[in-house]
Amino acid sequence: MRHVDPGRVTGLVEDATAAPSMHNAQPWRFRWLSKRHVLELRADTARAMPHADPDNRALHLGCGAALFNLRVSAAHAGLEPVCRLLPDPAEGLLVATVRLDEPVVASAVLSALRPAIRRRHTSREPFTEQEIPETVWRELREAARAEGAGLGVPDAWHTQSILELVQDAEGRDSLEPANSEEMEGWIRTGPAASLSTDGVPEYAFGPFRHDGRAPVRDFAGRHRVADRPAATFESAPRLVLLGTAEDGPADWLRAGQAMERVLLVATSHGLATSLTSHALERPDLRWNVRDPLTAMGHVQMVLRLGYGPGGVRSPRRPVGEVLDFA
CATH class of the missing domain: 3.40.109.10 (NADH Oxidase)
Structure with a gap:
């Protein structure tokens, strides 16, 4: 198995955190388990919204979006992201684990989406009436x-x-x-x-x-x-x-x-x-x-x-605030 250094992990998580979330709350945390080559994704309930999102449904949507970005970034880096959702019922905040393996067959489809991660921004601008093919x-x-x-x-x-x-x-x-x-x-x-x-x-x-x-x-x-x-x-x-x-x-x-x-x-x-x-x-x-x-x-x-203006980049927390190494 290829060694995944901390710098590579940091880059993967930086792509993951470009995902959208309700009010840009960024309700996620990551932990890298180097011996197992596993990234843990946890929900950060300190960033939950009990009135607008009492069941944490939107919080899970945001975490899922971050998980997909992570998969795209891993594929682009030549790694196979093996995901498990809700892997431990005893740990309710642990929403997913991602083991980073050598790919059997590189996912060109996922890898091709990586440039769009940095280009995707929520647009609160008017769109044109042009038809979508x-x-x-x-x-x-x-x-x-x-x-x-x-x-x-x-x-x-x-x-x-x-x-x-x-x-x-x-x-x-x-x-x-x-x-x-x-x-x-x-x-x-x-x-x-x-x-x-x-x-x-x-x-x-x-x-x-x-x-x-x-x-x-x-x-x-x-x-x-x-x-x-x-x-x-x-x-x-x-x-x-x-x-x-x-x-x-x-x-x-x-x-x-x-x-x-x-x-x-x-x-x-x-x-x-x-x-x-x-x-x-x-x-x-x-x-x-x-x-x-x-x-x-x-x-x-x-x-x-x-079709219209693509919106502006919303701020993101530094990776050091959301990623731990173990």
Whole structure:
């Protein structure tokens, strides 16, 4: 077995932590067990959101996305990532282990996605009305299937319903201070924005939505952001539903990997992407997001895709804060 030095491990984890997470909380920790050539991925519940994510579903999605990036980075480095989800029931925070072996057959498909890891950013900008080719849609659906999830494209009626559910969630938030205060804890404005290593800084808010129907959460809230422009967003946003048949922690981890795989494939094709979880943060609204005409049992994430500005890089914690060596 090839020796994997600490520098290589650090690079793999740096790629892993480029994954998206709710409010950019980055709810993960890694430990490298050098004698076993195993990376442990643990959920960091200190970065959980008990009001918006009481079951830690979104936390598991973020960890799953980081796990997929790790797999891509390992394949690019000529290693075979052998993953086990939830390997020890006695350790609830241990969500996955990844043994790094010599590849029997190098995964060119995974390796090819590595450049997209650094190019993928959540875009809170308007997208154009340009159609997405059917060949790209097929690749996106296959990306989700490869990770045990499904990808559905809602029709115009269902899209309108989803947009109304997002508005419902926004209205409820305005009446429940606990939810607003929780989100406020992850917003970075003023001098703190340029120094932050997590959360959503003001330079990533995107423009104020003057018109249009794109479901883009406005993190500015009550904050006044100097010189923030207004913009017209899409009148017919392209939304896709990513979901699974079941709805437990292992399914959330698979969905997180599927979500990131779809995002990286989309990025590779020049698409801008953003995530819309607002209507999924309420159990009754989440159930209504699903399409009753499909076999998708549980929607895990709503994605917005299109052509337009790719967004800006959100801050990341230094690898030294999330990686331990044993």
